[in-house]
Structure formats: structure tokens, C-alpha cells
Amino acid sequence: MTRFILRRLLLALPALFGxxxxxxxxxxxxxxxxxxxxxxxxASPEQIAAVRKAYGFDEPLWKQFVIYVGQVGRADFGNSIxxxxxxxSDIAWRMPATIELTFASLLFAAVVxxxxxxxxxxxxxxxxxxxxxxxxxxxxxxxxFWFAIILQIVFSMELDWLPLRGRFPVGVDPPANITGLYxxxxxxxxxxxxxxxALAHIVxxxxxxxxxxxxxxxxxxxxxxxxxxQKDFVxxxxxxxYARKRIIWVYVLRNSVVAATTQIGLLFGTLxxxxxxxxxxxxxxxxxxxxxxxxxxxxxxxxxAVTLIVGVIYALVNIVVDVVxxxxxxxxxxxx
Amino acid sequence: xxxxxxLMGTSAAAAAAAFGMPVALAQRKPDELIWADQLxxxxxxxxxxxxxxQGYMVNIYDTLYVYQSNPPKLVPxxxxxxxxxxxxxxxxxxxRDGIKFHDGSALTAEDVVWSFQRLLGIKKGAASAxxxxxxxxxxxxxxxxxxxxxxxxxxxxxxxxxxxxxxxxRRVLEPNIKDNDWGTAWLSSNSAGSGPYVLDPATYxxxxxLDMKRFADHxxxxxxxxxxxxxxxRRNILETTTRINALIKGDxxxxxxYLPTDQVERVLASKTATVSKDESMRVxxxxxxxxKAPFDNVNYRRALSHAFNYKGFISGVLKDYAVxxxxxxxxxxxxxxxxxxxYEYSLDKAKELLAKAKAEGAPVEREIEIHIQQHLAQTTxxxxxxxxxxxxxxxxxxxxxxxxxxxxxSTSKPETTPDMWVHWVSTYFVDPENWIGQMYDSxxxxxxxxxxxxxxxxxxxxxxxxxxxxxxxxxxxxxEEASRIVVSEAADIWIYNTIELRGLSNRVKGFSFTxxxxxxxxxxLSLTG
Numbered sequence: 080m081t082r083f084i085l086r087r088l089l090l091a092l093p094a095l096f097g098x099x100x101x102x103x104x105x106x107x108x109x110x111x112x113x114x115x116x117x118x119x120x121x122a123s124p125e126q127i128a129a130v131r132k133a134y135g136f137d138e139p140l141w142k143q144f145v146i147y148v149g150q151v152g153r154a155d156f157g158n159s160i161x162x163x164x165x166x167x168s169d170i171a172w173r174m175p176a177t178i179e180l181t182f183a184s185l186l187f188a189a190v191v192x193x194x195x196x197x198x199x200x201x202x203x204x205x206x207x208x209x210x211x212x213x214x215x216x217x218x219x220x221x222x223x224f225w226f227a228i229i230l231q232i233v234f235s236m237e238l239d240w241l242p243l244r245g246r247f248p249v250g251v252d253p254p255a256n257i258t259g260l261y262x263x264x265x266x267x268x269x270x271x272x273x274x275x276x277a278l279a280h281i282v283x284x285x286x287x288x289x290x291x292x293x294x295x296x297x298x299x300x301x302x303x304x305x306x307x308x309q310k311d312f313v314x315x316x317x318x319x320x321y322a323r324k325r326i327i328w329v330y331v332l333r334n335s336v337v338a339a340t341t342q343i344g345l346l347f348g349t350l351x352x353x354x355x356x357x358x359x360x361x362x363x364x365x366x367x368x369x370x371x372x373x374x375x376x377x378x379x380x381x382x383x384a385v386t387l388i389v390g391v392i393y394a395l396v397n398i399v400v401d402v403v404x405x406x407x408x409x410x411x412x413x414x415x
Numbered sequence: 416x417x418x419x420x421x422l423m424g425t426s427a428a429a430a431a432a433a434f435g436m437p438v439a440l441a442q443r444k445p446d447e448l449i450w451a452d453q454l455x456x457x458x459x460x461x462x463x464x465x466x467x468x469q470g471y472m473v474n475i476y477d478t479l480y481v482y483q484s485n486p487p488k489l490v491p492x493x494x495x496x497x498x499x500x501x502x503x504x505x506x507x508x509x510x511r512d513g514i515k516f517h518d519g520s521a522l523t524a525e526d527v528v529w530s531f532q533r534l535l536g537i538k539k540g541a542a543s544a545x546x547x548x549x550x551x552x553x554x555x556x557x558x559x560x561x562x563x564x565x566x567x568x569x570x571x572x573x574x575x576x577x578x579x580x581x582x583x584x585r586r587v588l589e590p591n592i593k594d595n596d597w598g599t600a601w602l603s604s605n606s607a608g609s610g611p612y613v614l615d616p617a618t619y620x621x622x623x624x625l626d627m628k629r630f631a632d633h634x635x636x637x638x639x640x641x642x643x644x645x646x647x648x649r650r651n652i653l654e655t656t657t658r659i660n661a662l663i664k665g666d667x668x669x670x671x672x673y674l675p676t677d678q679v680e681r682v683l684a685s686k687t688a689t690v691s692k693d694e695s696m697r698v699x700x701x702x703x704x705x706x707k708a709p710f711d712n713v714n715y716r717r718a719l720s721h722a723f724n725y726k727g728f729i730s731g732v733l734k735d736y737a738v739x740x741x742x743x744x745x746x747x748x749x750x751x752x753x754x755x756x757x758y759e760y761s762l763d764k765a766k767e768l769l770a771k772a773k774a775e776g777a778p779v780e781r782e783i784e785i786h787i788q789q790h791l792a793q794t795t796x797x798x799x800x801x802x803x804x805x806x807x808x809x810x811x812x813x814x815x816x817x818x819x820x821x822x823x824x825s826t827s828k829p830e831t832t833p834d835m836w837v838h839w840v841s842t843y844f845v846d847p848e849n850w851i852g853q854m855y856d857s858x859x860x861x862x863x864x865x866x867x868x869x870x871x872x873x874x875x876x877x878x879x880x881x882x883x884x885x886x887x888x889x890x891x892x893x894x895e896e897a898s899r900i901v902v903s904e905a906a907d908i909w910i911y912n913t914i915e916l917r918g919l920s921n922r923v924k925g926f927s928f929t930x931x932x933x934x935x936x937x938x939x940l941s942l943t944g
Binding site: 112113114115116117118119120121122123124126127129130158159161162163164169172173228231232235236242243244249250359360361362364368369371372374375376377 | 443444447449456457459462463464465538539540541542543544546599600603604620621622623624646648650652653654656657660661663664666790818819820821823824826827843853859861862863864
């Protein structure tokens with residue numbers, strides 16, 4: 080298994096380097112020179128040239144790239160050209176918010192999606208299955224911003240059950256910073272008041288973000304369960320008199336959920352990219368909203384760092400998924 | 416705590432949040448204001464100068480003069496007044512006594528000198544307003560309460576530009592200077608001011624959140640405000656719908672000042688909030704690159720000026736929350752000729768002028784481009800309205816999405832400047848120089864404000880003369896004459912002067928709008944309830 084994990088880690092490196100090259104080229108080859116905007120109101124061409132020199136934008140592109148790769152190799156992502164602060168510290172403040180939101184959505188999608196998919200398979204072609212099909216297709220098709228606004232209007236504006244926006248009430252001290260994940264940190268410090276605040280704030284954004292994932296997990300599980308139920312071992316178990324519940328929820332599910340697990344790994348990427356919109360609507364202080372501001376201001380170091388860090392997390396999550404996959408189905412590890 | 420208690424607490428909390436029991440929402444504190452408007456990209460007032468920075472600077476820093484009320488009046492602030500020499504070159508400012516920085520040290524003439532030298536040394540932000548007329552060595556402090564500026568040549572708008580320069584605390588900054596950076600890396604997330612509020616650097620997150628506390632020792636005192644705001648929490652809520660919902664719900668006390676016009680009625684209908692509607696000084700312009708054919712033909716430019724449906728845009732899209740502006744100077748500022756008729760929307764006239772331009776050899780069939788600012792919906796709407804009407808007179812307009820940094824960078828040369836692009840000219844300082852002076856004097860070619868590449872020697876002379884004369888009546892006549900020429904030559908298409916629409920909760924009292932800082936002057940605000 081160690082060899083398997085190492086191999087997967089090594090395979091991720093060229094992919095990440097490719098991501099770095101691609102992002103750098105996209106950001107710097109397209110006409111994208113922030114110098115004039117940085118030089119300020121009505122700056123003269125000389126002032127702009129001075130800014131260009133100060134940031135090294137006057138160097139040949141290959142040289143800029145080599146310098147940048149050298150910095151990244153030393154885990155130095157440089158300073159934001161706008162805020163003048165190390166981009167790593169700005170991202171470090173925001174990343175836990177995005178991770179917390181993404182994992183909460185993923186958890187919700189899996190915990191609800193897998194049982195729903197299983198039930199739809201067990202009662203396939205029943206009214207429940209038909210309703211599920213409509214709901215899951217709807218879940219995939221619905222625009223998340225529309226769903227988010229409906230949630231806000233109903234649960235926050237009309238019923239006043241949940242907070243409209245943000246990650247924590249303004250002016251209230253957030254949980255002690257241990258992992259940066261408010262739900263976890265408040266539990267670790269046994270501050271249930273803080274946990275309630277954190278949970279109340281995450282419900283609507285996590286629900287919105289999980290919608291598409293929930294639908295596809297449910298559909299993949301349904302397909303997997305249906306297929307497994309045709310296998311001989313199921314018929315054998317039935318013949319041997321095992322309880323139907325036990326057959327489905329233990330034997331069938333374990334053999335069907337492999338497809339859904341792979342899906343979860345892929346979903347993580349989709350979730351992080353959808354988080355950009357969800358974070359903006361719910362004013363969730365994550366990297367999504369940071370990336371949007373950085374793109375609008377051509378803050379290319381911030382954009383590069385966000386892309387690369389999200390890329391690393393995505394690669395790691397997929398490695399974990401592969402490991403889980405291998406644990407569920409030992410043939411996978413052997414084939415590598 | 417036992418595992419069972421722990422689990423019970425967790426489940427109870429989870430159940431409360433998930434199954435619709437109203438969660439105990441944090442109560443708003445009575446002396447705490449939440450202001451949801453854009454934040455400046457960085458906090459160094461000498462490195463950045465834009466509209467969000469004005470709203471920050473006016474609270475954290477003090478300046479020689481400030482603008483107050485609307486229309487804005489220039490009033491002495493840390494200065495008691497000033498004198499100008501006969502030749503218009505030497506400006507002497509006397510300072511008040513007893514001004515303290517946030518660290519308790521005294522603000523003296525030395526600090527004013529150092530602040531101007533720092534601005535000129537960094538050469539960013541508001542520096543462009545001073546670089547052509549002021550050398551760092553020519554700012555001096557003969558004594559603790561006197562600052563003297565010797566200009567290279569007479570420049571009357573100098574006084575109206577002094578509110579652009581924050582006075583910073585040299586003693587706080589100097590230990591934080593690295594690699595001759597004037598301490599700018601440090602000041603980007605810290606403060607060194609004397610203003611009515613102090614930044615809390617611990618909770619600051621760029622573009623996201625910024626907290627400030629009241630500075631009880633501010634030199635103007637607090638007698639004017641019986642219940643001042645103790646803590647201001649500035650939050651940048653990206654999504655407009657969320658911002659407006661938050662205001663109506665009572666989560667925040669103020670939105671930005673550019674509410675979408677279709678949301679105004681909704682806010683007004685709520686019992687919790689209102690909208691402050693203030694005529695600002697911010698002109699929307701469709702730029703035309705006068706150096707590129709067919710825009711180098713005056714009749715072609717006039718044709719386009721007649722092809723824009725001004726009323727349709729202002730009434731239809733903006734619900735009349737804007738005032739038609741005939742020329743480059745905002746209609747509510749001196750220097751804008753009151754009798755100058757704006758271009759009227761007439762496709763017949765446009766056709767006629769187009770034919771004339773064609774007869775003069777202009778390539779009127781060429782497809783032209785207009786660059787819009789992707790994230791600002793109004794720029795798209797204006798471009799689409801123009802596109803529809805131009806199609807009727809046989810001109811094809813292509814709409815190209817773009818972003819501010821790229822647009823500003825493209826305007827450095829006529830060849831790279833788009834055929835047309837859309838932007839606003841906001842108030843950086845209240846003087847016609849901020850609009851017509853910097854937009855149409857050919858000496859500013861290569862800057863975004865002068866990106867129409869208009870050249871007219873007579874206009875150049877009028878504007879140069881206007882910068883030199885001390886008498887405002889004489890200057891007014893010159894600006895009016897220059898306006899008439901620029902408008903008759905249709906250098907650009909001027910659309911409207913902005914009415915700023917800021918959502919305010921009913922708790923906020925004492926709001927007073929000024930185009931500079933858009934009313935984000937927390938010193939005069941108080942909260943009820």
C-alpha cells in the first residue's frame with residue numbers, strides 16, 4: 080500500500096507542474112499588464128514604466144517564469160501586487176473556510192446521496208424512483224445561485240431561522256484557531272454556543288453547494304446497486320436466507336459504492352470551482368471570493384497561488400479517494 | 416465532559432440549526448456600525464488613490480484641507496488657512512496647535528513635509544496630481560506650524576488637490592522601512608494616522624474586512640456628536656442581492672452607494688432601511704479614439720453622439736436616477752456652461768452626419784469596437800443600447816468584454832487604445848481640472864483620462880491658462896469656452912452625472928454626502944436603537 084501511495088504522489092507532481100505552466104502562460108501571455116492601474120490616477124508613461132520595472136514585468140517572459148518557479152520551489156508565492164502582503168498568508172486565512180464548506184457539502188452529498196441512490200435502486204421503477212429521477216436531474220440542472228437566493232429568502236428573510244450571510248456573526252469572537260475549521264474548533268474547545276453559530280451559518284451554503292454532487296452521487300449509487308443486485312453472490316445470499324436489509328445495506332452497497340467513491344474525488348474539484356459562486360452569494364470568506372477579486376484586479380500572483388494550492392488539495396483528495404478505493408476493492412492496488 | 420454529554424450537546428445544536436428552530440442570532444451592538452462597501456486594495460494612502468481609498472482615508476488620516484457637504488466646500492482642516500504669493504508659486508499653510516497622531520505624538524509641519532515627500536517618492540496613487548509642479552525638496556517647514564510649497568509653475572488646482580494627501584506619522588513608519596520602500600509594505604496593512612478612527616490591524620483582511628475604533632483624542636474633538644460610533648466594521652459583500660437583503664434584514668447599516676436602480680423601491684418599501692439619493696460629481700463617458708479612422712472625422716463622432724438614446728438609457732435603465740450631462744464637467748460644478756445644449760438623440764441627424772463623413776472620405780463602413788468593463792453591468796447596457804441604434808444607421812458595433820487594468824494599460828498608445836470604451840470620471844479633487852483639464856489637454860496623452868487622444872491647440876491653451884489664473888470667475892470663463900469647443904467637436908459621448916444611491920439602515924443618523932468619500936465620514940454619524 081505504501082508503494083501505491085508513493086506512486087500516486089509522484090504521478091501528481093508532473094500534473095501540478097503542468098498546471099503551473101498553463102496558468103502562468105494564460106495569465107502572462109494574454110494582454111494583461113497591471114502596471115498602469117497600479118501606477119495610479121492619471122500616471123504618466125514614465126511612472127508606469129517605473130512600476131513595470133519594479134515588478135519585473137519588463138523582463139522576458141521565460142525569465143519571469145524561471146524566477147517564479149524558483150520562488151514556488153521554496154514555497155514562496157510572493158506578495159500580492161495589490162495588497163502588498165504575502166499571498167500565502169491571505170490564502171491561509173481563507174482556505175479553511177473553503178475547505179470547511181466543501182467538506183460539509185461533500186459529507187452532506189454522500190450521507191444523503193448514497194442512501195437515496197440505494198433506495199431508488201431497490202425500488203427501481205417505483206414511484207419513489209421516478210420522483211428521485213426528477214429530483215436528481217433537477218438537482219444537476221438547477222442554477223446554484225437561484226437555489227441560494229430562494230434559500231436566503233425563505234429561511235433567512237421570511238422565517239428568520241438562519242443567518243443570511245457570512246461564516247460567523249460580525250463582532251462575535253470566532254472559535255480559537257486550531258484547525259481553522261469553525262465546526263471542528265468549536266467542538267474541540269467545547270464551545271457549543273460557537274458551534275451553533277458556525278453550524279447555522281454553514282447550513283445554507285453547504286446545502287446549495289452539495290446540490291449537484293448529491294444528485295450525481297445518488298445516480299451513480301443507484302446504477303452501481305442495480306448492477307450488483309444482478310450478481311450471483313446476491314442470489315446465493317438470498318437463497319441462503321440472509322435478511323434482505325443485510326444483503327442490500329452491507330453486501331450490495333459495499334460492492335456498489337466504488338463507483339460513487341471515485342465520483343466523490345472528481346466532485347471535489349467541481350465543488351471547489353462552484354464554491355466561487357456560492358461563496359459570493361453567501362458572503363463566505365473563502366478563497367473563491369479572493370480569487371474573483373484577484374482576477375478583476377489582475378493580481379496574477381494571487382491567482383497563480385490560488386490555482387496551485389487548490390490543485391495540490393485536489394490532487395491529495397484524489398489520492399485519498401484512490402486509497403479508499405483500493406481498500407474497498409483490493410484489485411485496484413494490485414493492478415498499480 | 417463525558418462523551419455522552421458531548422454528543423448530546425452536538426446533536427442538540429445540529430438539530431436546532433438544521434430543523435428550523437430559530438437560532439439565537441447575535442444581537443447588534445448599539446454603538447457598532449457595519450458598513451458594507453468596497454475596501455481599497457491596499458491601505459497605504461500614498462500608494463493607492465481611488466474611490467474606496469477616499470472612504471478609508473477620510474477616517475484614518477487627516478489632511479491640510481478637506482471637502483465637506485454637497486456641493487463640496489473646501490475647508491481648512493489641520494491647516495488654519497493658507498496664503499499664496501503674487502506670482503502664484505509659493506503656498507504657505509499654517510497648522511493648528513495640539514494635533515495628535517494615534518500614538519500620542521504631535522503632528523507638526525515636519526510630518527506634513529515628510530508626507531508630501533513620501534507621496535512624491537513613491538510616485539503612485541495621487542502623486543500624478545503633484546509631480547508635474549512640485550519637487551520633493553521644495554516642500555519645507557520653516558517652523559513647527561508652517562509648511563511652504565514652492566511650485567515649478569503656477570498651478571491653482573493645487574489647493575483643491577491637498578485633500579488627496581494623507582499626513583502620516585513618520586516616527587511610526589521609519590522603523591518599518593525596508594529596502595527603501597518608504598514603509599509601504601508595512602503601511603499596506605497598518606495605519607499611521609491622526610484621523611477620527613484607528614485601524615485594528617489584527618482583524619484586517621484585504622478586500623474582505625476592516626475594523627476601526629474611535630480615536631477619542633482627535634483634534635476636532637467630539638462635541639459635535641453626542642453619541643458617536645465607537646466601532647466601525649467595514650465588510651465587503653460581493654453580491655448585490657445579498658448586500659441589499661442584509662440591509663433590509665438589519666444585518667448591516669449601509670450598502671455601497673451604487674444600488675441598482677431597480678432595487679431602490681424595494682429598500683424604500685422596507686421598514687428597516689432607506690436610500691440616500693445624492694447628486695455626485697461622476698460623469699459617465701463613452702470614449703472615442705480620435706486618432707483612429709473613422710473617429711478622426713468630426714462628423715463621424717457627431718453622428719455617434721446623436722445615435723445614443725440618452726433618455727431611453729437614463730429613464731429606462733436608470734429609472735431617472737441620473738442627470739443628463741452635456742459635456743465633460745459635471746453640470747453641478749462651476750465651469751460647466753449652463754446654456755450648453757446636450758446632443759439630442761436623433762437617428763435622422765446621425766444618418767445625415769454619417770453621409771457627410773462618408774463624403775469626406777471617412778471609412779464609415781468599418782466595424783467598430785466598444786470595450787466594456789465586464790463586471791459593471793451598466794457599461795454593457797449602455798453599449799447594447801448604442802449597438803441597436805447604430806445597426807439602424809448601418810454601423811456595426813462589436814462589444815468586447817474587458818477589465819479595468821487591461822483597459823488602462825491599453826490607453827498608453829493610440830494604436831492600442833480601443834475604438835471606444837466606457838468608464839466614469841469620479842471626483843478625485845473638486846476642480847474642472849479633474850475632468851476637462853486632464854481629459855482634453857494633449858499634454859496628458861498616454862494616461863487613461865486622456866484616452867480619446869483629442870488634440871486642439873486652442874483648448875490646450877485655454878486649459879493651461881485656467882491652471883495659472885487665481886481668479887475663479889476668469890477660470891470659469893475659460894473652462895466654459897473650452898467645454899463648448901470640446902462638445903462641438905464631439906471628442907467623446909458624455910452621458911450623465913451620477914446620482915449616488917446608498918442604502919442606509921434607519922439606525923444611522925447624521926449621514927451627510929460629499930462626492931469625495933461618498934459620505935463614508937463616520938465622525939459625524941451616530942446610531943439609534
